[in-house]
Amino acid sequence: MRDRLYPYLHVCNAGPAPSIATWLRPSYPAVPSSSRVMHPVLQIDEILVDILSTVDRASLRSLGLACKTFYEPAMNALWYRIHSLVPLLACLPEDAVERDEHGSVDWNSCIPRALTSTDWARFEAHAWRVREYIVVIGYRYYPSLFDLSHAMSLAIIAHFGDRPMLPNLLKFENEHIGLCTKDAQLLLKPPVAVRVARLDSKSGDDTTGALIANLLIIRDLDGIEELSVGAHEAMSSELFLLAGMPRLTYLSIVINDSWVTPDWMSQFSTLPAGSFSALRTLKYSSTALDTGIGAGRGDIEQFLTTLDTFLAKATSCMPFSCLMVKFHRAKWHSQYEDKLHMLCSCIAMHCPTLESLVITTDKGKPSARAVLPLCNIRGLHTLKLARILPSDLTPDAIRTMGAAWPHLRELHLGTKHPDPGITATVTMLHALLDALPALAVLGLPVRAHNALGHSAPEQLAAATRPIVPHAALRLLDLGRVYVPDFGIEQFAAALVRLAPAAEVRSSWLHARSSQAEYHVKQERNARVLAQRVSELARERQL
Template identity: 25%
Template sequence: MHPALQNLEVICTISSYVERTSLPALASTCREFEHPALDVLWRDLHSVSPLVNCLPSDLFGSDHGCSVLQKPPDGKVWDTLFKCASRVRSITITRSYRSENPQTEALSLLMLSCPSTPASFFPKLRKLTLYDNGTRSTAEFLRMTFVPSLVELNLQITSASSTTLPVLSSLGTLCPNLQRMTVQVARARDDWLRKTLPFLIQSVSQLHHLHTLSVCDLGHKGMEYLMQLRALQSLSLDLTTSSSWDTLPQVQSPGFQDLKLLKLSTRTIEHASNFFRSLQIVRSRGISFNFASHHAGSSASGSAMLSQFLAILQEKCDNDKLESFSFIRLGNMQPTELGIFTSLHAFRNLTQLVIEEDCDISMSDEELCQLVKAWPKLRVLKLGLYNTITLPTFNGLIELLRLCPVLTSLSLVIDATELDGIDLKCPGGGLCNKHIKFLALGRSPLRSPVNVAVILSGLFPYLEEVDICGSASNKWIIVNDFLSGFRLVREQRIEACVCSDL
């Protein structure tokens, strides 16, 4: 054998590049390759079927549609199972919901007859992703996969049975090193939440190493526990199925002292307003919102409610700390004035502003510049706002580049048919942005692809192409063709200059 193949690191690297179907053959070639090849083969499972399939076919049977053990597992069965399962680092099961998953049901039966502790099934498991229906076998499968080595859990179930809830409540004890967790229950309603919350709250309150959490409404008591998790950095709260925020809570909570990101999903803007009113302060570097609708039985306009909500944010948030602000969805609200968003000027250290939802709103060059003038540190700007009457032009875009000189990503709808005042030989009057790596102009109308390409090439000399996803005109494809040609000519000129200097 070549000396290089006696190096374990080299063998592990080779094994990681081998096709999965060839790994068993590689493992059988010699002892040096056996363990590294088997480690790669069993490291990531997208089903537990391989584990069940490596066991004797006569071990399981069926009784009225349910899996049953035909005989007690012997020592050889346990040796085979532990040899494979001990190598598993991640399990991902995202099949469609069914009445039962026969593979997880089979493993659950084995666990009941296991001569050692349930944690011995997957002693090195680090990540578990399970989309399931929450039956008894789900609870038993979770019990064998909730191990101390687990650091990431993504759980989505249609309902939680009386056997699943106790297992969830033991999560903090069984998985003390958990760092990232997502728990979602499809079609959850208030009655389910009332029954489930005590179990979820107990588990979450014990996860002192948790830094990323995505969960449904845990109620006011659960929120207070979340605020005590000092390691928590990213929190996503789905309040869309809860009615507890229909009214303002009577007691204020301390709030969050040190988050990197707070993501909030609510049915209405009023719910989000009540949520923030219930907190004394929110110190977070980033905040993201998703509203299903703009009002629920309210006579107030969408613009008025949004304006009131932004005023509450200004009062409750640490204005100096907030760096990222996103509206992922604004529901069916149709604001009429861009000036609504100028209250965000209080957050003077913004580096990212994202408003993804399309809104029917007028935005002139002056209004665009008025919006962004307070944020010279802005690196990411995405405005999904559009209107068929008034759109910013290239003049507004050039002024935007002057006000925000460090932009690296820009998404904006402009009127690219309006070229008045633009010098094609020097579009920005000497101003350009060499940092932009992503530019999306959406449904921006245009007439002359070559002129638009000339302007964009002058403003963004290192831009490779315009993102045309969602574009309403094939002319943007032609713009990208011209940009590619201009870039090639520029590179050839640079190469010629270098060669002449040599």
């Protein structure tokens, strides 16, 4: 009887694949760890959200059915994110929609009779709980899940009219706008207050008209603050449909396979100066640079040419202060350092007033020369070179950075290659903190598993030499740090003397099962290191 009253809870745990359980994931947003650190005394509702974020769906179902007190919070957690309208359609009466042999409803279901307001009651009772609607990549191979039958579309339009189906929707993501053509039309109706939207297309999708149609719908929503646009085909005038959006503060442009030609960018000159008046963050990226010469796809030369032209034209009407550049699968080999130098020079030339810069790639190990052109951007407050750690970040190079960025508050350096070890890491910490007095957040991953793991105690002792404390540093991220058992105490002591007020973090990635035991020890030692740093810092304060 209870399953009959709450069909969504029933279908979440029933039926062979593909079942609704595969379309819905445990997705209630967890309270960020940073929030727990900043606010150790949580309110009752915050504690409840934190608990429910870790509960599986079966337990949420039992909780909602067994206790009236937890019914509403459990239902809110269960319905927070959906990946299609299928779960909501399952709330319709059994005789209102045709079902398959498993009792499930799909988008192609026929309507055997006219639907009344009573039939939609349970649908609407849960629709208001939905905050995120995300069409994920795995469902592109099941187009029937997304293409509503004509009868179903008419039934929805007849009942909701101009009202939004999901009135409290905050986030809309559609990775296959070519397949899912009706999602935006049905869901994104004013006054729905969607703040975050993402439109993407994959190879093979018919995106020419779909992207324009979706952008036209998005443009009419006054509340959009963050927008990501990805296209398989070259973008032309589609981007200019976004001009004039009053609250758009974040814009991400992703070209998946092919590259735009510089010609269409000349249209920027036709836009008035205030076209993107609220824009503060611009992300420009590619997910498919050429993996080999002659492969017929975008390469780094095209990337640099396009980015150079884009920044030259866009900066006049886009007053962004944060720039993010991201590209993957680039086979550069020996040209990597020269190309990265060109990229940094391009950014420094066109964006001299940037306050925040993020560059992400996945290849190469450059020298300091490649990134030194960024020193021409004098107002930088945040610099993230994800997976880029200059191999020869010499004291001279560090002093040059310090002279250029006296107000730099956040610096992240990353690498996919082993570091020299604890001694060299602490030496680099000394130099960076001496040159950058305002630095409050520093990310300096330590990943030298073998070199660090076999360091002798006498080598670690060099890290404990007398130093001048850096009082401004509040957060030190060491990445996947591994410190041997005999080195924890010495390294922790060195870190506390270096930055007595800093919190030490270790972002962790679990390895394959063959290395599970080895990495469990790494994770344990990283946790012990962070705990020991905290203890020593408290003792120092006392």
